[in-house]
Amino acid sequence: MMRSRSWEKVFFTILGAPAAICLTVFFWITSVLLTGIGTIRLNLLTTSALQGGLFEMIVGTAYLLLGAAGVAGPVGVFAAIHLTEYARHGRLIRVIDQAINNLAGMPSILIGLFGYAFFCRQLGLGISLASGWLTLALMMLPIVIRGTEEAIKMVPYNFKEAALALGASKWETVKSVTVPSAAPGIITSILLGMARVAGETAAILFTSCVLVTRGLPKSPFEPVMALAFNLFVKIVALGESPDKVFGIALILFLLVISFASVGIALRIYYRRKQPWLR
Amino acid sequence: MAEVDIRKLNVWFKDNHVLKDLTLTIEENAVTAIMGPSGCGKSTLLRAINRMNETIDGCRTTGEIYIDGQNIYNGNTDVYELRRRVGMVFQKPNPLPKSIFENVAFGVKIHKLADGKKLNEIVERSLKEAVLWDEVKDRLHESAFSLSGGQQQRLCIARALAVNPEIILLDEPCSALDPIATQKIETLMRKLAEKYTVIIVTHNVQQAARVSDYVAFLYLGKLIEYGPTKQVFESPKHELTERYITGEFG
Numbered sequence: 001m002m003r004s005r006s007w008e009k010v011f012f013t014i015l016g017a018p019a020a021i022c023l024t025v026f027f028w029i030t031s032v033l034l035t036g037i038g039t040i041r042l043n044l045l046t047t048s049a050l051q052g053g054l055f056e057m058i059v060g061t062a063y064l065l066l067g068a069a070g071v072a073g074p075v076g077v078f079a080a081i082h083l084t085e086y087a088r089h090g091r092l093i094r095v096i097d098q099a100i101n102n103l104a105g106m107p108s109i110l111i112g113l114f115g116y117a118f119f120c121r122q123l124g125l126g127i128s129l130a131s132g133w134l135t136l137a138l139m140m141l142p143i144v145i146r147g148t149e150e151a152i153k154m155v156p157y158n159f160k161e162a163a164l165a166l167g168a169s170k171w172e173t174v175k176s177v178t179v180p181s182a183a184p185g186i187i188t189s190i191l192l193g194m195a196r197v198a199g200e201t202a203a204i205l206f207t208s209c210v211l212v213t214r215g216l217p218k219s220p221f222e223p224v225m226a227l228a229f230n231l232f233v234k235i236v237a238l239g240e241s242p243d244k245v246f247g248i249a250l251i252l253f254l255l256v257i258s259f260a261s262v263g264i265a266l267r268i269y270y271r272r273k274q275p276w277l278r
Numbered sequence: 279m280a281e282v283d284i285r286k287l288n289v290w291f292k293d294n295h296v297l298k299d300l301t302l303t304i305e306e307n308a309v310t311a312i313m314g315p316s317g318c319g320k321s322t323l324l325r326a327i328n329r330m331n332e333t334i335d336g337c338r339t340t341g342e343i344y345i346d347g348q349n350i351y352n353g354n355t356d357v358y359e360l361r362r363r364v365g366m367v368f369q370k371p372n373p374l375p376k377s378i379f380e381n382v383a384f385g386v387k388i389h390k391l392a393d394g395k396k397l398n399e400i401v402e403r404s405l406k407e408a409v410l411w412d413e414v415k416d417r418l419h420e421s422a423f424s425l426s427g428g429q430q431q432r433l434c435i436a437r438a439l440a441v442n443p444e445i446i447l448l449d450e451p452c453s454a455l456d457p458i459a460t461q462k463i464e465t466l467m468r469k470l471a472e473k474y475t476v477i478i479v480t481h482n483v484q485q486a487a488r489v490s491d492y493v494a495f496l497y498l499g500k501l502i503e504y505g506p507t508k509q510v511f512e513s514p515k516h517e518l519t520e521r522y523i524t525g526e527f528g
């Protein structure tokens with residue numbers, strides 16, 4: 001008894017180490033970035049990039065994110081509904097499942113390359129917001145699909161049974177019982193997907209971004225400025241020193257953290273509010 | 279109200295032959311109790327009548343069930359319309375994650391039977407019919423989960439009544455309830471039988487004796503005995519029935 005218990009202790013201490021490392025790294029990044037506060041003046045947020053501000057980058061990043069969510073949200077949710085509620089389990093589904101996993105683990109530079117080859121060149125969308133939306137949507141999709149699938153699977157079967165027994169068709173059941181019950185989880189997964197791509201650089205590198213634009217893009221077929229892209233270019237191409245870009249980095253960081261936090265907070269809130277999820 | 283005429287009904291779950299050649303006619307305007315030991319196929323029989331078995335993978339059915347002379351297993355039956363006509367109440371109360379009002383209105387909306395003021399009337403009438411109205415009339419827009427178990431079960435009955443069914447199936451509707459809630463539901467069932475064909479699955483022999491007009495005894499997927507409750511309880515024809523109702527097994 002004693003023996004196994006002390007082994008347990010050793011074991012869990014070892015398991016605790018990676019968690020400690022994660023925390024340390026997180027706080028280190030936070031503290032370094034916080035030094036960026038010094039370089040931010042509030043009016044930079046609303047000043048045009050042409051005057052050395054960040055306005056177009058911030059709005060451009062928001063455009064990219066919202067558009068990508070607008071594509072990946074509906075597509076991912078419908079895909080997940082299909083996979084969980086309609087598809088017959090067989091070899092094809094296993095292949096699709098594996099493809100989704102592979103897409104999730106795909107290096108973003110490869111997704112960016114695909115986006116460039118396919119959306120920009122093949123479809124002729126060029127370096128544009130639209131190409132960025134589609135490319136980022138590809139990265140969001142696995143997260144949205146997996147999250148939605150999980151949320152749908154958590155809806156108790158007796159809800160669906162109740163609706164079916166009242167004479168609801170499968171689609172009516174999905175639409176008016178399953179999806180509303182899973183909505184919190186679905187929204188969370190979309191937010192987590194947005195957090196995943198908010199700081200994405202490689203995928204927009206050669207699909208949608210340029211260093212400077214005159215004002216905001218006027219249509220989806222124009223290129224856009226983005227925080228992550230500017231950060232990258234300023235350091236790699238223009239050779240600026242890291243502390244010069246801490247301001248941009250900090251804003252990017254806050255953006256990602258806030259999406260993820262809202263997503264997680266929503267999840268916790270709805271777990272409490274929906275007794276059947278427990 | 280409608281007669282349910284079951285002819286040579288067989289149901290399989292994968293290789294498991296669950297119902298074997300059942301033939302019986304369930305009378306309208308009466309309460310018919312289906313009893314038998316656990317796993318003998320009571321729920322499966324009930325779910326054959328609204329074709330809910332087919333929502334389960336690997337389930338196969340042969341035979342016929344005639345409701346008002348029409349075979350519900352022939353190709354041109356509209357299952358959604360069938361399930362409107364044949365309401366179902368489950369063992370565990372299963373309100374939808376919606377308000378009390380929306381629970382009752384759900385089926386009415388799905389079948390586009392009414393909206394607006396007419397819908398409100400239907401909801402009120404159904405809740406009254408299920409003897410729940412007085413307890414919920416001031417809180418119709420609260421979550422259905424705020425109700426007690428017994429109230430939830432009556433809500434589920436109201437929900438089934440709202441779509442103008444002819445037949446009501448109840449699968450052990452009292453097994454999750456306390457004695458007082460059980461008594462309310464039993465009284466309600468007697469009342470429902472004035473207007474509907476009521477079929478109830480029960481584990482509880484006393485309950486079958488109290489509420490039913492006819493009783494069917496199933497054993498290992500076969501219909502062992504079926505007849506007027508009084509007759510079956512006073513002079514069972516089959517030894518298995520006698521042993522079951524005297525509590526020798528079950």
Ligand SMILES: Nc1ncnc2c1ncn2[C@@H]1O[C@H](COP(=O)(O)OP(=O)(O)OP(=O)(O)O)[C@@H](O)[C@H]1O
Pocket residue numbers: 291294296314315316317318319320321322323334481
């Ligand atoms: N969804 C299902 N999938 C596979 N087999 C099932 C399913 N539902 C029921 N069965 C099988 O069918 C048989 C009859 O089950 P059924 O639920 O009809 O019994 P029951 O008489 O209602 O029992 P209980 O009194 O325990 O509710 C059992 O052997 C059961 O294992």
Ligand SMILES: [Mg+2]
Pocket residue numbers: 320321322449
């Ligand atoms: Mg049962």
